[in-house]
Amino acid sequence: MNLKELSQNLGLSQTTVSRALNGYPEVSAATRQRVEQAARQHNYRPSTRAKGLATGQALAIGHVIPMSTKHEMVNPVFGDFIAGAGETYSRHGYEMILSIVDDANEEQIYRGLKSRRAVDGVIVHGPRMNDPRIALLHELGMPFAVHGRATGSDIPYAWLDVNNRSAFHRATDFLCDLGHRRIALINGLEVMDFAHRRRAGYAASLAAHDTPLDPAIMRSDEMTEVFGYASARDMLMLDDPPTAVLCSSLISALGVRRAIEERGLVMGRDVSVITHDDALSYLQNGGDIPIFTATRSSVRDAGRRLAEILLHAIAHPDAAPQNVLLEAELMVGRSTGPAPRKD
Numbered sequence: 192m193n194l195k196e197l198s199q200n201l202g203l204s205q206t207t208v209s210r211a212l213n214g215y216p217e218v219s220a221a222t223r224q225r226v227e228q229a230a231r232q233h234n235y236r237p238s239t240r241a242k243g244l245a246t247g248q249a250l251a252i253g254h255v256i257p258m259s260t261k262h263e264m265v266n267p268v269f270g271d272f273i274a275g276a277g278e279t280y281s282r283h284g285y286e287m288i289l290s291i292v293d294d295a296n297e298e299q300i301y302r303g304l305k306s307r308r309a310v311d312g313v314i315v316h317g318p319r320m321n322d323p324r325i326a327l328l329h330e331l332g333m334p335f336a337v338h339g340r341a342t343g344s345d346i347p348y349a350w351l352d353v354n355n356r357s358a359f360h361r362a363t364d365f366l367c368d369l370g371h372r373r374i375a376l377i378n379g380l381e382v383m384d385f386a387h388r389r390r391a392g393y394a395a396s397l398a399a400h401d402t403p404l405d406p407a408i409m410r411s412d413e414m415t416e417v418f419g420y421a422s423a424r425d426m427l428m429l430d431d432p433p434t435a436v437l438c439s440s441l442i443s444a445l446g447v448r449r450a451i452e453e454r455g456l457v458m459g460r461d462v463s464v465i466t467h468d469d470a471l472s473y474l475q476n477g478g479d480i481p482i483f484t485a486t487r488s489s490v491r492d493a494g495r496r497l498a499e500i501l502l503h504a505i506a507h508p509d510a511a512p513q514n515v516l517l518e519a520e521l522m523v524g525r526s527t528g529p530a531p532r533k534d
Contacts, residue, residue: 197235201226251286252276252501253310255301257294267471268440268490269316272338274472275494276314283502285311298327305331312505314338314497318384334508336501338493342384349504349512351497355388356395358486358519359437362465363396365484365521366435370530371463372400375408375433377422377443386411389439389467408433419446427454427462434530435463441476444483448526463527467519481524488519 198205203226211218211226218226229235254273273287280287288310292300301324304310312334315324321343328335329346336349366374376393379386390411394404407429410422419438426433427450438444444466451458458464468476468485470492476483500513 194235197226197229197233200233201229249308249311250284251288251310252280252498253288253290253304253313254316255290255292255297255304255313256316257292257297267442267474268469270473271469271471271491272494275491275496276498277494279495279498279502285502297324301327301331301333305333312336312501314501319382320384320387322384334501334504336497336504336513338497339384342387347512349500349514351493351500351515351517353385353488353493353517353519355385355519356392358467358488358521359389359392360396361392361521362437362484362486363393364399366437366463366465366527367396367400367402369435369463369527371435372402372530373405373408373431373433373435374402375423375426375436376410377419377436377438377447378409378411379414379439381411386439393437414438414440414443416442416446416449419443420450421446423447423450424453427451427456433462435465435527438464438466441466441468441471441474441483441485444526459526459528461531463530465527468522476522477524481522482526484524484527485522486519487522488517493517 194205194208198208201208203222207218207222208226211223212230277287290300301313304313313328315322315328315335315337318324318337318339318341320341322341325337325341325344325346325348329348336351338351340350340352363374374393374397376390378390381387381390397404408426410418412418419440419442423436423446426436436447438447444464447464448458451462451464456462463484465484465486468481468483468487469490470487472491476485476487496515500515503513504510
């Protein structure tokens, strides 16, 4: 049943029915109740486009992905975040618009989204240090929320982040308490804010245990399995190899495990490994007992919650921006053990 048929069935104008379904105050409570009851009875739902025209909103949220980070489109972390956000959008009657753009055109895309009123707000992914998108979106007056934080930005903005510094400080403390002092770091790109914070937590813990940083056992790059493998392979060939490895991604940790096993070593006995686990739907860290000891936080739940934060900002433009800092849980698995004794 379409709007015209529903209106004829009720003996009301299409305008009155549309306004009743969209909550306009000039429609009486009795009429609104009657229209809503008929809509449920006939399983009628107004189209998002029609509702948007009636309310003056796009009823869509934008996600802009620069070409330099387009690998995120097939990254299970990004997929789980989008799935979580999508659940929230659907529940509130919003659609999602994904745009993959050339880095040089990113600013133009945001300006276009604003001028065309194509979206009501945007989610900012992968914040970098001193991220210029924060100032740009603030200048445009575009509601936005950031998945993470952007160190160096002094403009108030809405964000949701994991306490990456605390998580990696705690993970490094755990390894130090097991007697490890040669602890490697296989990190994400350190121009990214989360990786910068994780390195800071790792460094602070080592300093607290009077252990100097050693660049020979520190790596930073895109968090792929091949990167994890190559980094661990090279480190394990050193004269003084690490006895433990701290990884920023479960994907790169799989590569670390491959390198350990390739050398005939046993993970958890000869080399301990801790990773960050985003509790991914399609890449599980074992069952009841985790394969990897991990700092764990659900990226799907982060997607749900950040979408709620953005929709709140859209509905309440004068409200102070919401900030949510999640603490990761340290889950002990089979990949860690006491530092091996030296002969």
